[in-house]
Amino acid sequence: MSAVAGGLIPPSRSALLVRRADQWARRNTTTIIVGAILAVLIAPPIIIVVYSSFVGGTNVWHGTRTLGHYRYVFSQGTSLSAIENTFVFAAGSAMLAVVLASLVAFFVERTNAPFRRFVYFTVIVALGVPILVEAMGWILLLGPNNGLINSWLRDLFGLNAPQINVYSMFWMVVIQSTITFPAVFLLVAPAFRLADPALEQAAAVSGAGRLMTLRRVTFPLVRPSLLAALLLSFIVGIESFEVPALLGTPSHIGVLSTAIYREISNAVTPDFGAAAVYATLLMLVTIIGLYLYQRATTRAHRFVTVTGKAYRPERIRLGRYRWLTAVVTLLVPLIVLAPILILFWSSFLRYYAPPSRGELKFLTLSNYHAVLHTPEFTSALKNTFILGASAALLVMAFGLVAAWGVLRRPSRLSKGVDYLGSLPLVVPGVVLSLAVVRLFLNFPIGIYDTTWIILIALVIHYMPWGLRFNHAGLITQHRELEEAADVSGANRVYVFFRILVPLMRPTLVAGGLFVFMATLRQLALVIFLAGPSLNVVSSWIWAIWNNANLAQASTAAMIVTVPVLIVAAIFYKVTGAGGDASQGFSAR
Amino acid sequence: MLKVTGLEKQFATRDSDVVRALDGVSFVVPQGSLFTLLGASGSGKTTTLRSVAGLERPESGRIEIDDVAVFDGSRALFVPPNKRDLGMVFQSYAIWPHMTVFENVAFPLRVKRKGRAEIREAVDRTLALMNMEHLAKRSSSLLSGGQQQRLALARAIVASPRLLLLDEPLSNLDAKLRERMRFELKRLQVETGLTTVYVTHDQMEALALSDEIALMHDGRIVQQAAPAEIYHAPASAYVADFIGSTNLLRGTLRGGDGVGGRCVVQVGDASISGVLAADAPTGAEVAVAVRPESIAMELLPRSEQEPTPGALHGEIRSSVFLGESTDFLVSAEALEVRVRVSGVNPGFAIGDAVRLRLPETGLVFRSETTADQAPGLPQTEADGAVTDTIAEAVL
Numbered sequence: 001m002s003a004v005a006g007g008l009i010p011p012s013r014s015a016l017l018v019r020r021a022d023q024w025a026r027r028n029t030t031t032i033i034v035g036a037i038l039a040v041l042i043a044p045p046i047i048i049v050v051y052s053s054f055v056g057g058t059n060v061w062h063g064t065r066t067l068g069h070y071r072y073v074f075s076q077g078t079s080l081s082a083i084e085n086t087f088v089f090a091a092g093s094a095m096l097a098v099v100l101a102s103l104v105a106f107f108v109e110r111t112n113a114p115f116r117r118f119v120y121f122t123v124i125v126a127l128g129v130p131i132l133v134e135a136m137g138w139i140l141l142l143g144p145n146n147g148l149i150n151s152w153l154r155d156l157f158g159l160n161a162p163q164i165n166v167y168s169m170f171w172m173v174v175i176q177s178t179i180t181f182p183a184v185f186l187l188v189a190p191a192f193r194l195a196d197p198a199l200e201q202a203a204a205v206s207g208a209g210r211l212m213t214l215r216r217v218t219f220p221l222v223r224p225s226l227l228a229a230l231l232l233s234f235i236v237g238i239e240s241f242e243v244p245a246l247l248g249t250p251s252h253i254g255v256l257s258t259a260i261y262r263e264i265s266n267a268v269t270p271d272f273g274a275a276a277v278y279a280t281l282l283m284l285v286t287i288i289g290l291y292l293y294q295r296a297t298t299r300a301h302r303f304v305t306v307t308g309k310a311y312r313p314e315r316i317r318l319g320r321y322r323w324l325t326a327v328v329t330l331l332v333p334l335i336v337l338a339p340i341l342i343l344f345w346s347s348f349l350r351y352y353a354p355p356s357r358g359e360l361k362f363l364t365l366s367n368y369h370a371v372l373h374t375p376e377f378t379s380a381l382k383n384t385f386i387l388g389a390s391a392a393l394l395v396m397a398f399g400l401v402a403a404w405g406v407l408r409r410p411s412r413l414s415k416g417v418d419y420l421g422s423l424p425l426v427v428p429g430v431v432l433s434l435a436v437v438r439l440f441l442n443f444p445i446g447i448y449d450t451t452w453i454i455l456i457a458l459v460i461h462y463m464p465w466g467l468r469f470n471h472a473g474l475i476t477q478h479r480e481l482e483e484a485a486d487v488s489g490a491n492r493v494y495v496f497f498r499i500l501v502p503l504m505r506p507t508l509v510a511g512g513l514f515v516f517m518a519t520l521r522q523l524a525l526v527i528f529l530a531g532p533s534l535n536v537v538s539s540w541i542w543a544i545w546n547n548a549n550l551a552q553a554s555t556a557a558m559i560v561t562v563p564v565l566i567v568a569a570i571f572y573k574v575t576g577a578g579g580d581a582s583q584g585f586s587a588r
Numbered sequence: 589m590l591k592v593t594g595l596e597k598q599f600a601t602r603d604s605d606v607v608r609a610l611d612g613v614s615f616v617v618p619q620g621s622l623f624t625l626l627g628a629s630g631s632g633k634t635t636t637l638r639s640v641a642g643l644e645r646p647e648s649g650r651i652e653i654d655d656v657a658v659f660d661g662s663r664a665l666f667v668p669p670n671k672r673d674l675g676m677v678f679q680s681y682a683i684w685p686h687m688t689v690f691e692n693v694a695f696p697l698r699v700k701r702k703g704r705a706e707i708r709e710a711v712d713r714t715l716a717l718m719n720m721e722h723l724a725k726r727s728s729s730l731l732s733g734g735q736q737q738r739l740a741l742a743r744a745i746v747a748s749p750r751l752l753l754l755d756e757p758l759s760n761l762d763a764k765l766r767e768r769m770r771f772e773l774k775r776l777q778v779e780t781g782l783t784t785v786y787v788t789h790d791q792m793e794a795l796a797l798s799d800e801i802a803l804m805h806d807g808r809i810v811q812q813a814a815p816a817e818i819y820h821a822p823a824s825a826y827v828a829d830f831i832g833s834t835n836l837l838r839g840t841l842r843g844g845d846g847v848g849g850r851c852v853v854q855v856g857d858a859s860i861s862g863v864l865a866a867d868a869p870t871g872a873e874v875a876v877a878v879r880p881e882s883i884a885m886e887l888l889p890r891s892e893q894e895p896t897p898g899a900l901h902g903e904i905r906s907s908v909f910l911g912e913s914t915d916f917l918v919s920a921e922a923l924e925v926r927v928r929v930s931g932v933n934p935g936f937a938i939g940d941a942v943r944l945r946l947p948e949t950g951l952v953f954r955s956e957t958t959a960d961q962a963p964g965l966p967q968t969e970a971d972g973a974v975t976d977t978i979a980e981a982v983l
Contacts, residue, residue, distance in 0.1 A: 011663055019664040026668075483643050484682035486669040487753075488696035488743070498695075502686040 028413055030492075031405035034398055035417040042423055042460050045435035050283075052438050053276035061442055069273035078254055083281065086255040088169060089244065090237030093176035098230045100177065101184035102192075102222070104332050109192035110218075111316045113325040115333075122333035123182040128568030129340055130521040131179055131242040132538055133557040136545060137339020138175045139246065140346060140554075142166035148342060148354045167251040176243045178336050180233045187232065191225035210316065224296060231293040238285050239428035241524035246545075256282045257430045257524070264434065264528055272438060279431040286426045340561065346554040367555040377556060380535035383451060384560070387536065388519035391458035392512040398459075399466025399511070400504060403474050408482070421467045424460050429524030432461055437528045454529045454536065461525055462515045469514070473507025506574065513571040520564050590617040590751055590783060595639055595649035596661075597807075609635045610646060611807035617785060617800075622777050624786045626794040627804035628830070634755060636804070637787045641676055641753055642669035653750055670699075675744030675782070676753040679760065681736045685729040689720070689739055692728050696747040714746045717776070734765050741773075745780055752782040758793060770796055791831050795819060803827055824866070825953040828877035835883075835925050836875040841952070843870045851952055856921025858900050862950040876950040880915065880928035884945040885936070900925065900944040904936055918942060 011019070025032065053070070055063035073079045107113040108120075126134075141148050142164050150163050164171065199221065203213040244255040254262065256278050263275040318325060345355050348363045371377050402421050405414035424432065436457045481503060485495045501508070523538040530539035537560045545553040597610040610632050617623040625633035638644035639659070640651055648661030658667040675696070684692055690711055697707045715721045718738040723731070731739060737757060744752055757773070758766045774797055777784050788794055794801050795815045802812040811823040822828035825836055837855050844851020844864050851864040853876050862876050888901060895901065902920025913930040925944060929936065936942065 016664050023664065023666055478680050478682065480678040480680045480682035481684060483641075483669070484676065484678055484684075484740075484743070485695065485699075486643065487641055487672075487674050487676040488699055489670045489673070489747070490695070490699040491670055494699065499684060503684070505686075 028405070028409055028411065030401050031409060031411075031414045031417055034401045034405070035413065035420065038398065038402070038417060038420050038463070041456065042420055042463065045432065045439045045460065046423065046427060048439045049276055049279050049431060049435035052272060053280045056273065066273075069277045073274050073277045079259065079278070082254040082256055082259045082278070085169065085244075085248070085253055086238060086257075086282075086285070089172055089176065089240075089255055090234050092169075092173035093180060093237045093240075094230050094233040096173060096177035097180040097184045097233045098188070098226055100332060101181055101229070102188050102226055104328055105185055105189040105192050107325050107328050109189055111318050111325065112322060113318060113329045114323065115326060115329040119185075119329055119333050122337050123185050124568055124572050125340075125565060126182040126336045127186075128517060128521075128564040129561050130523065130538055130541075130557070130564070131240075132246070132521075132523045132541060132545075133343060133561060134179055134339045135175065135242045135246040136541075136553060136557060137341075137343045138171075139166060140342045140352070140550075141338060142171060146352065146354060151354050165251075167247055167253075169248075169253055172243055172247045172253065175247065176237055176240060179240075179243065180236055181332070181336055183236070184229050184233050187229045188222065188225055191222040228293060228296040231289060231296055235286055235289040235293065238282065238289060239430075239524075241428075241430050241527070256285075257428060260430050260434055261527065264437075272434075275434055276438070279434050282428055282431055283426055286428060290426055343554040343557050346550065347558045350551060352550050352554075367551050368559070371552050371555045371559060374552075376535055377537075377540055380537050380540040381560070383454075383534070384520060384536040384538075387451060387454055387458060388516045390455055391462060391519050392515040394455075394459050395462045395466035395515050396470065396508050396512045398463065399468075399470040400474075400500075400508065402467055403470035404500070406471065407474050408479060418467065422464045424462075425464045427461075429461065429522065430527060432457055433525050433528040436460075449531060449534060451534065454526055454534070457525050457529055458519050458522070461522075462518065465515060465518075466511060469507055469511030470504070473504050473511075477503055510571060510574045513567055513574065517564055517567045517571060520560060520567075589619045589654055590623075590640065590785065591650075591652040591655075592616070592636070592640065593650040593652075595636065595646045595651070597635060597639065597644070597646040608807045610639070610649075613649070613804075613807070613809055615802055615809060615812060617783055619783055620781045621799040622774075622784045622786060622797060624788060624794045624798035624801045625804055626788060626791060626801050626830075628789060631804040632807040633787045633789075633804045635807075637753055637755055637785060640751070640785060641674055642667060642672050673747075673750045674753060675747065675749035675751070677737075677740045677744045677755065677757045679756045681740040681757075681760070683728045683731070683736050683739055685727075687728055688724070689715070689726050689728050689731070690724040692739055693742045693746050696743065700747060710746055714742045717779075718742045733761055734769065737761060737769060738772075741776065745776075745782060748780075748782075750783070752777075752780075752784040754784065754786045756788055757786075759788070759790070766793075773797060795831070803830060805830075822865075822877065822951065825875050825877060828951060828953070833880055833926065835878045835880060836953075837878060837923055837925065837946075837950075838873065838875050841868050841870055841872045841874045844952075850948075853952055855900070856923065857895055858921060859898065860900075860946050860950065861898060861948040862952040865951040865953050868952070868954050872954060874952050874954060876946075876952050878925075878946055878950040880926040881913075881930070882947045882949075883925065883927045885916065885918070885927045885929060885942050886945070887936070888941040888943045890941075896943055896945075898946065898948075900946065902942055902944060904938050904940045904942060906938060907936070918944060920944060 052063075054065055054067065056066045056068060057063040104119060108116045140146070142150065143166055144150060144163060147164065147166065153162065153164070166175075200213055200217055203217045208216065239257065240255075241257045241261070244253070244258045245261060248254060248258060260275045260278045260282070263271045263278065342355070346352050347367055348365070349359065350362065350364055350366060353359050353362075398421070402414075402417050406418045427435070436453060440453055477500075482495055482499055485499045490498070521538070522536075523542060526536050526539050527542070530536055535543075537556065541553050541556045541560075544556070593614045595610045595613040596608070599607045599609050601607055613632065613636050615623070625636055627633040635644055639646050642658065645666060646659065646661065649659070650657060650661065651659040653672065657663075657665055658672050659665060684695070687695070693711045693714055694707050697710055702710070711724070712721060715724055718741060720735060720738055720742070723735065723739075728736075728739065737760075740757070744754075754773075758769055761769060770793060777797075786794075786797060795818075798815055800812065800814055801818050802809045803818065804810065805826055811818055811827045813821075813823075818827065819831055822831060828834045829836060837853075837860070839853040839855035839860065841864075842852040842854050842859065847864050847867050849864060851862055853860050853862055853874055855876065860876055868874055900918075900920040900923070902918040902923075902925065904916050905919050905924075906917045908915045910928075912932075913928050914934045914936075916927045916929065916934075916936060918925045918927055927944060
């Protein structure tokens with residue numbers, strides 16, 4: 001320590017400036033480093049994908065500027081219908097999901113309906129299953145020829161029986177809503193649970209009857225939460241890739257996300273310009289949706305009294321109608337689980353046939369044997385786990401440092417880093433996949449077609465979650481716990497590893513598991529990044545499903561679903577089932 | 589020794605106003621003494637302490653510990669907290685829950701890379717000093733409030749810091765324990781001889797513990813003195829009001845012998861003698877500070893309606909039983925006067941007509957210094973509760 005001798009000669013102005021800048025840099029070292037990494041990681045792909053929608057030619061670095069792609073896209077009838085389809089699909093599935101979820105949430109949280117625990121169980125299981133797998137399952141259930149339900153209908157009503165056409169907008173909406181359902185449920189259930197019971201008791205004391213109280217107090221109180229859930233599932237619908245790709249493509253029902261895929265993968269020469277236009281449109285819609293969502297949640301938070309006090313709202317006793325409500329609490333979860341069950345069945349058959357007693361004798365483990373001895377699959381499995389674990393580690397590490405900057409060293413800089421890290425929220429998986437390809441395809445450093453490119457995409461995509469988890473965890477840690485270590489004489493690195501990380505361990509574990517689990521389910525994000533030489537499980541399943549190898553696809557789906565479910569179980573054990581679930585929304 | 593000179597710090601509020609959190613704070617804490625920063629919340633006492641610790645960065649001013657500057661605004665000098673060699677007890681105690689009691693105390697020594705045996709010896713000695721050697725192996729998340737407090741203290745002193753900083757260390761304890769810990773703290777400070785800065789909003793704590801008290805208000809030190817002096821000779825109406833409960837009786841100055849001398853104040857119809865604490869011209873609006881326990885109250889016989897010289901006549905409005913004494917709120921001459929009568933059975937009832945004899949030593953202040961306060965309304969939380977009770981009783 002420099003003993004300042006009396007302070008007789010005041011230091012020069014420039015020396016003061018240098019000293020101040022030095023102190024500022026010391027104070028914000030970690031934020032500066034993480035900010036720089038995130039800026040290099042996140043900003044370029046997003047900028048490049050928007051920019052490339054204005055550039056002609058395949059090489060984004062040497063193209064001419066043009067509006068031609070926009071002119072081309074808007075002259076196509078298919079693109080206008082894609083925009084319309086996107087809205088219908090997203091709005092329809094969002095509304096259906098919220099109606100279903102709030103109905104179930106009401107019965108589970110506020111009545112003594114049976115099977116309440118079962119609902120939570122299925123919701124958590126369903127959250128762990130890859131969406132691609134669920135969509136495949138629905139095709140097995142509702143497919144026009146071999147679909148289980150259609151064959152039942154034929155058995156019941158003969159050959160002229162009404163047939164369900166799963167390859168239609170109506171069924172796309174229904175299926176998407178069952179896929180969004182678990183997350184929406186976890187989002188709205190706390191609103192029903194956490195409402196201060198005194199508010200309802202006050203209404204009752206004022207002379208309002210049960211129904212009156214429900215109508216005038218209970219539902220108005222949860223309405224903002226429902227609106228927030230509606231907007232978020234709308235965004236999820238807009239970004240959804242798997243369901244439109246599997247169910248919409250055969251009957252030419254295109255949405256924006258599949259339009260991007262079509263321009264890149266199905267064309268003879270990929271049209272990056274048109275794809276970038278679709279991507280830009282998709283981001284615009286997402287930005288609007290997210291903006292509305294943010295406004296809605298601020299309002300929702302004003303209503304839901306989260307005081308940390310464990311409210312125990314009164315349950316409505318349903319009396320003799322109690323068992324009737326099982327229709328809701330049993331049927332909805334079964335519908336959500338149905339596609340997984342049928343895939344489970346399918347994975348034990350060499351040649352698929354709908355479940356029946358006659359088929360039981362054909363059950364075999366040979367598919368599992370075959371899949372586990374396919375080198376492409378095992379290497380894809382290894383890649384998936386390594387990538388998922390690395391992404392989880394990096395995301396939580398960056399997230400912790402960035403969140404620490406925001407909360408402990410608040411400044412414009414740390415706020416900027418926070419915004420930067422949250423930016424990927426507006427970039428749907430397919431768009432990010434395209435953006436990363438576009439950036440690195442002609443990049444001077446050859447990292448295209450390596451695992452690095454997938455890791456970069458995963459880290460970018462899950463960065464907002466790393467921030468949110470760490471922010472939520474750190475905000476509950478009293479800052480004096482760190483200050484006590486500062487005053488005790490510990491330097492920042494020491495405080496970070498000896499105090500902060502141990503204190504944040506539950507958050508880091510929960511967030512890491514969440515990200516890991518989500519990466520295992522990810523298809524849209526890797527769709528353009530994975531290839532024959534570099535596969536992850538979801539892209540491998542996608543490829544063999546497109547080759548009509550149903551048996552192996554469903555077997556592989558089961559093999560990846562089981563570890564995901566185990567991780568999901570640990571995750572909810574760590575976080576307390578449903579407790580922190582609103583954080584873990586949209587595990588995609 | 590700690591020397592703080594001219595600390596200034598501003599905070600921007602949400603409506604982009606600027607609040608002067610510290611407005612030229614200066615004081616010196618001699619080696620080995622216990623110095624208290626006393627004040628209401630928002631007075632700047634905690635900001636001052638955190639600036640000394642290096643957890644807060646003032647805009648200007650100078651802080652020296654043992655004649656070495658750790659902060660100097662004019663030279664952009666700032667020594668980070670981990671290089672200041674301090675011990676600090678936080679309001680929340682900040683006990684690390686992932687460590688045992690022993691590890692918590694050992695932390696400052698481990699940071700300094702002391703040897704294993706030395707750490708063991710120092711921690712054991714400190715825990716013994718705090719009477720908690722039997723808890724060494726316990727997980728620190730299993731401690732009671734009082735034990736946590738003692739653990740925080742042990743951690744703060746184990747490395748023999750140059751300065752011990754205490755940020756409202758007793759405020760999270762219940763009343764009984766707080767009183768006991770007060771003695772404990774004092775004993776410890778005397779035994780270790782550590783130069784200590786103590787922050788509190790509790791005037792009783794400050795009076796009981798301190799060698800010297802600095803009362804802060806709006807980012808400034810309004811009076812700095814030894815406990816007895818600050819109690820008996822407050823420098824302003826604000827201080828008089830803050831330290832102990834005080835009646836501030838408003839009136840007009842009728843003349844006197846200048847500052848420090850006798851004067852007469854017209855309060856309603858009555859004339860009251862007092863000591864002029866600050867210069868004021870005859871005819872000025874003043875307030876007489878009178879402690880409730882120094883007013884003598886007696887029943888007024890029905891026959892005696894003539895005004896008594898130097899006394900106030902009034903009627904008892906309400907009473908609050910405090911155990912060893914009883915507080916009465918008396919309305920007299922459009923004033924509300926609080927009177928404390930000691931003894932279990934004071935012999936007064938609500939509605940009684942009474943005569944209040946005021947001491948001739950009440951300090952007289954210029955009234956504008958108390959413009960923002962209603963007379964007799966005490967500022968401390970504990971006293972606030974009493975007034976609230978009285979107010980409720982009146983209603």
